[in-house]
Each structure stands twice: as structure tokens, then as C-alpha cells.
Amino acid sequence: MLEGRDIVCVSFVTWDDHWGTSQQQMSRLAAKNRVFFMDQPISPLSFVTGVRRRSAVWRQFKRWLAGPRPVAPNVWAGAPPPILPFRTNRFVNALNAAIIRRWLAGCVRKLGFQDVIFWNFEPGLPGLSRGVQPALSVFHCVDDFSAIPYWWHSSGNQMRLEEQCCRDSNVVICTGRKLVESRRRFNSNIHFVPEGADVASFLAASTDAVTVPAAMAALRGKVVGYVGVIDFRLDVELLACMAERRPQWSFALVGPMKGDTQDMTRLRALPNVHFFGRQRLEDVPSFVKGMDVCLIPYVLNDYTHHIFPLKLYEYMAAGKPIVASAMEEMLPYEGAEMAIGRSPEDFLAKVDDAIATDSPDKAAARQQAAAHESWDDRVEQVSAILEPLLRERAPRAPGAAASASAMAGG
Helix, strand or coil: CCCCCEEEEECCCCCCCCCCHHHHHHHHHCCCCEEEEECCCCCCCHHHHCCCCHHHHHHHHHHHHHCCEEEECCEEEECCCCCCCCCCCHHHHHHHHHHHHHHHHHHHHHHCCCCCEEEECCCCCCCHHHHCCCCEEEEEECCCHHHCCCCCCCHHHHHHHHHHHHHHCCEEEECCHHHHHHHCCCCCCEEECCCCECHHHHHHHHCCCCCCCHHHHCCCCCEEEEECCECCCECHHHHHHHHHHCCCCEEEEECCECCCCCCCHHHHCCCCEEEEECCCHHHHHHHHHCCCEEEECECCCHHHHCCCCCHHHHHHHCCCCEEEECCHHHHHHECCCEEEECCHHHHHHHHHHHHHHCCHHHHHHHHHHHCCCEHHHHHHHHHHHHHHHHHHCCCCCCCCCCCHHHHHHC
């Protein structure tokens, strides 16, 4: 693992949002490094888009006024200044980047970070690294953001901005093979490192050490479940179709609901569909334990064909049968690890088959397949990519990174 470095992470989510790649990676890197985590920026448009709740927007505004805050050992998070809306516009984006660059430089000085690794997960704000003069610049691509179907979102402008993020970086990390294929023309030093899972926690879901929550345990019939953000990716019509055809089953959806999801009226009206909302990260394995089959039921479009759902390895580590939509990144896993549903009828048939044919041997095989797919493994993979690049650069000045305790006191 990387050690003794100062890392500036620019994310497209807040630290306390639904945890994904940026938080998982940075929380582990903080064991031996110091991390400043830049939260997702807000704009006046954030109040009306429906993607984020207004209370969350106000909270980010207050956090900006308060400055960097400690959120975990060796991790500080900061909310950037509000930016102008329609940020994919070339001129608006340049102004926003200038505002955030200045703010970012101030935060880094205040925290005493030096010779930093600039680690960017945000594809819409190129040029931020110039504010911190990094020893190494990383662009970590986890989705095809140009394919997000928002009305205010300019696909062409977004791809242009992401292209610049790739070109500005010393190295590009992608969580999907298709992402690597499509971005290689922007940066030849590009690597595929898929999403991971907290394997140990989900392995425990198959043991007596984890108890199914009472509300889950009370569900009748077979329990077919989904864990993750409920947003525009979720195939609501597919879920409603299955729930209507299998009224004797219970369908459990565990995760926060965003304002950009499809119309939920039909799904909410079904008595065998249950919403458990956002759960603490440490409690998620107990909900998965209560599921007979786990789903990745996404709509098929250019965006979802590029994503690698991190829930795949979580489900596998728990030993659960998995049925997923036919997303291109999931096709290599079709077979022993997971079944693919290519139509609503086929999807339902695959769930039927998973319930009928599951066995302890199959569960053990899934767990074995996930054994080396942990977030710790991912951090080691990425570190192995970055360490040679850091060695090629000038050595750090002695004492460049202050101790965490000294920084906290300063």
C-alpha cells in the first residue's frame, strides 16, 4: 500500500453519502497516509433538480462556511464553494474550476499537505490539480457520466471535460473494461481495476455471527432483494412485473432513494414490495443474509453498459445467488457466479431457477470467487500502479508530511 503520502481526493459524492469507490479507497489509504476529501460541489440548480434533497444542499452550504472537518482517522473532508449551474458549458466550467482551485489550494495549505497525490473521481472539473501542484495526478473513472440522462446535462460537453481530465493526469484507473476501451485514446497509461467489496463483512453474513433484522425476517415467502442506491438506473418496471407475477414472494429494496428514479407508483402499490431505506454500512450484510436471491436489475443503456456494480462482489461474498440485467460489464461473470436475465420473462425464470437449484456447494463457490476481490485488494492493486510512477519523480523533501497529530493540533 502507498505509505506516508498526502492525498487530495476530488469526489462526485459527499463523504457521508452512500459509500462507493472514492470513500472505500480513501478510508483504507488513510491507514498509512493523510487524505483530504473534497465533497461534491453544489449550485443553485441543486435545489430544483431533485437529485439531492434540499436539506442535503443546505448542509453542504454550511459545511463550506465551516471549512475542512475531520471525518475519520487521517481523513478531512471539505465542501467546496457553491458553483454556477450548467457547469458543462465551457465558459461556466472554466470559472467554476478557477473558484474551486483557489479554495482547494487554501485547504491544502491550511492542512499542511505537501507533495500531494491528486486523486480525481470527478469527471466534470478538469484543471483542479493545478491548484495543488501534485507530485502525481490520478483520474479514477467509475462511470460513463456523459451518458447520464439528466435534462440539464450536455453529453458532448461532459465527454469533452472528461477527456481533459484524462489528458491532465499521469495515470487513469477505470472500474470497467468498456471504460478502458473508450478512454484509452485520451491517455495510454490506463488500467482496469474493478470495484471491490468488504469481503470479510459479507462472508460473515453466511454465519451465525450475523442476525437478519426483524423486519426482514418477518417477510413472507422467498425474499428477492436489491441493495444499493434507488435511482435512474433501477429498472422499476422489471421489478414491478416480477412482483406482480410472484405475489407469494417478498421483494426487498435496501438503499437510499434519489429524486431521479423512474415513476415508483406502480411498485409502491404492490403489497409484496418493501422499502428498507438507507442502512448503516455495517448493517447491510445482515439484510443480504435475509435474501434468497440478490438482484442487479438495471435498465439497459449506454450508461449502465459501462458500469461495474460494486454490489456484485458483496452478493458473491455473502454466497447468494445473483440475477442481473444483461449489462456488458456483467457478461463475463455469467455462469457459476451469476445468471443474466435478457427479458422480463427470462429474468423471472432465472430467479425461479436460482431458488430451485441453489445449494451450499454453490454458495461456497461464489464466496471463493469473491475471496480476493476486497477493497483492500483493490487498494493494493492501485498502489502497485502508482508506486513506480512516484519513484520516477523527484524524492520528497525530508519531513514534507507532518504527522497527523501535529496537523490536527495546528
